[in-house]
Amino acid sequence: MAEALLTVAGLTVAYADVRAVEGVDLNVSAGEVVALIGANGAGKSSLLKGLMGLEARVQGNITFAGSDLAGLSPLRRARLGIGYVPEGRRVFPGMTAEENLLVASREDSAARTVRTAEMYALFPQLAVRRHAPAWQLSGGEQQMLAVARALMTRPRLLLVDEPTLGLAPATAQSVIRVLRGIAASGAAVLLAEQNARAALATADRAVLMRLGRIEASGTAKAIAGDERLLRSLMGG
Ligand SMILES: Nc1ncnc2c1ncn2[C@@H]1O[C@H](COP(=O)(O)OP(=O)(O)OP(=O)(O)O)[C@@H](O)[C@H]1O
Ligand SMILES: [Mg+2]
Helix, strand or coil, X not given: CCCCCEEEEEEEEECCCCEEEEEEEEEECCCCEEEEECCCCCCHHHHHHHHHCCCCCEEEEEEECXXXXXXXXXXXXXXXXXXXXXXXXCCCCCCEHHHHHHCCCCCCHHHHHHHHHHHHHHCHHHHHCCCCEHHHCCHHHHHHHHHHHHHCCCCCEEEEECCCCCXXXXXXXXXXHXXXXXXXXXXXXXXXXXXXXXXXXXXXXXXXXXXXXXXXXXXXXXXXXXXXXXXXXXXX
16 A cells, blocks of 8 residues: 555644643545544544644654655645645635635636636635625525635645534535545545534544544544444433
8 A cells, every 4th residue: 555645653742731632543535535533622623723833832853755844834835735625714804705716826817717616616716706805605605615715825734623523414515526536536535524414424434532532433434334333422
């Protein structure tokens, strides 16, 4: 098997008085969607932030495309090819949808135009709303815009934090389906979700987190079939 694009070993992310992530090992290969599933406070966001270099107290090894990420700033990580969509779809509200896309790119204007068109092909709804200010977009459209913006730089690995939060089921499914397409085009996707059903329906593999640690992992299909495990993890 080819070497994973992202390899994480013994990752710990700590805040002043809490260890949000403890001793996590995982890997993600090009072309696959890995779902990171856990309840509120499990450490999903902290793990993604640790990978992106957004938290100060991080220990362990992170290797991406053969590079050790230790000590690299978030910007350096982004330039190596890691895209990040934070929780809460933080688009620039006063800019149009199109401006949100254009500002994310460092390419020349011809290349940016090509890439923007690719994003509109991926999210046809954004093409319709391209000249609307982002604050006027629906929650689902804003989430699509947040994902499209992260894709403008053609990342090799996309970290996505709870893209379905607050979306109607059909919209949630369409956002997640796009992630499948992104992986099919050769990128790797690490998808943090509380919406276990939606994530498992799309992912290749799943990693279940509880209290900062990995509780179980396996193929999405096997995990989806383990009702008892999911119920104990997510409650309800
Ligand atoms: N900036 C912070 N300072 C202190 N503690 C934090 C901070 N961010 C998160 N935590 C704590 O770290 C733990 C993990 O939080 P995290 O946000 O990573 O979980 P999560 O799995 O993303 O949860 P959710 O599904 O609610 O987004 C929680 O106990 C949380 O309270
Ligand atoms: Mg979170």
